[in-house]
Amino acid sequence: MKTNILKKYSLLLCTGMLMISACTKNFEDINTNPSAYGAATFDPNYTLTTAQLTYTGSIDFAYDTWRGNLIYSSTMMQGLSTVVSYWAGDKYLLNEGYTAAYWGSTTVGAYVEQVKPIVDIVEFTKGSPKYNNVRQVARLWKALIFERITDLYGDAPYSEAGQGYYTGNLAPKYDKQQAIYTDLLKEVEEATNALDVNGDKVTGDAIYKGDINKWKRFGNTLLLRIAMRLTKVDANTAKAYAQKVIGKTMLSNDDNAFVKHDVSGARVTQNRNSQVLSGDGGQENYYVKWSQTFINKLKTANDPRLAKVAVTGLYLDENSKTQNPNFSADPLLQKGMPNGKDLSGIAGRDVRQDASYTTFPAYSSPNPAMIKKDGVTFILTYAESEFLLAEAAQRWGVGGSAATHYASGLSAGITFLSQYDASLAISGTVADAYAAANPYVAANGLEMINTQYWLHTCTMLDFYETWSNWRRSGFPALTPVVYPGNATNGTIPRRFPYPVEEAAKNNANYKAASSAVPGGDNLTGRVWWDK
Secondary structure: OOOOHHHHHHHHHHHHOOOOHHHOOOHHHHOOOHHHOOOOOOOHHHHHHHHHHHHOOOOOOOHHHHHHHHHHHHHHOOOEEEOOOOOHHHHOOOOHHHHOOOOOOOOOOHHHHHHHHHHHHHHHOOOOHHHHHHHHHHHHHHHHHHHHHHHHHOOEEOOOOOOHHHHOOOOOOEEOHHHHHHHHHHHHHHHHHHOOOOOOOOOOOOOOOOOHHHHHHHHHHHHHHHHHOOOOOOHHHHHHHHHHOOOOOOOOHHHOEEEEOOOOOHHHOOOHHHHHHOOOOOOHHHHEEEEHHHHHHHHHOOOOOHHHHEEEOOOOOOOOOOOOOOOEOOHHHOOOEOOOOEOOOOOOOEHHHOOOOOOHHHOOEEOHHHOOOOOEEEEEOHHHHHHHHHHHHHHHOOOOOHHHHHHHHHHHHHHHHHHOOHHHOOOHHHHHHHHHHOOOOHHHHHHHHHHHHHHHHHHHOOHHHHHHHHHHHOOOOOOOOOOOOOOOOOOOOOOOOOOOOHHHHOHHHHHHHHHOOOOOOOOOOOOOOOO
């Protein structure tokens, strides 16, 4: 079991993010703004912990997770479904505030809560052998952060982002996504190679507790994922980097990267998905369910995950947030809710008129063991790595057998559930038997690989990644919903529009980037790699 670094640093996280007055004890001693410290007093390990936590979502009540990961990504990808009216993603409606949430503003979102602290580490540790390993881990984490930002929006501030204190430039240029990806590949490869098992201890590491060998495997796995994003636009580069990491990626679920949350810091340190799906802010606990598409896929395949990830009868009263302890995990009872429905009373739209409807508690909810307040947020996993290696083997014949990697990914994607909670454990024997009974078929290999990637990232609750890989691969073949007044002409969205607030803060750069989006700066425009 991983030691919970967040418990140790929860006070530092509060102060480092300048959040609320209740978290200001010893402020002068532990604020992590490097402008107030010299080499003798500033320890970048504290800031690393902050950046790792905020990658899992905003400290302001899961602001970006609620809107970007759940309201939009989860429902567009038909992992989750809902009739909550403000969940615009389920119907392909445009809520500009919600699509802008991940990018953020001056107080919340990725640029202020993730980019700023990680850039501070990278800048502060330049030329400092004392912090070599901290620096390299920070470079990997910075690449992780920017991969998601550019995947969601396309061209974005990158090379000048977070540099305002150091350069005085408060209007950073938007780098082309192609240039961003080129630099991400360079940065991840260099940082991974520069990690030194005999070097400095990374004490602020909430992921691997400073295990440098695990960070090396993380780096190579991240390098693989970044490279495979390019299969539509630059297959030669994707292949070249896939070949570089053969034999160097994650070895098992023991290498899975995740943040173990705790409740000591309240909303600052609690699990972000949990805060939303348990109904802390609305009625999501009662009205957000697993999608019919997701549940049917597991049911049709007799997938052993169905008996673990889904339950019926979890919440019995729409006005109560109390979980029913007698919920059912019986796979025969699981039923997903169709996407694109509401409570309007209009025929064809109201879910209560759908053939699947009996009661809301009869639709399947995520197992409560997956959304504990002190649960985990998965960052990058062995199963993802194996599926990507299977695809590289299928496409280019590199790295061994596609069938072997596929089976390993499938088995790992089943057994990793125990890292949420012991009650979700599925034995390796069961997982291996299932993989053997559902072998890889090269004729439709890409569809099999990426459908399993979809299932796995849905069970990770990392719907950002689900959406990115679906846009890249085209699998699974999802049937779009048709809802009156949708903003996409009935097609599944391809990107988030730029925040309109950028027009006021960074007008010239924003206008140039907005006008350059293929297909327009809207939900149907495309990022560079989504050719």
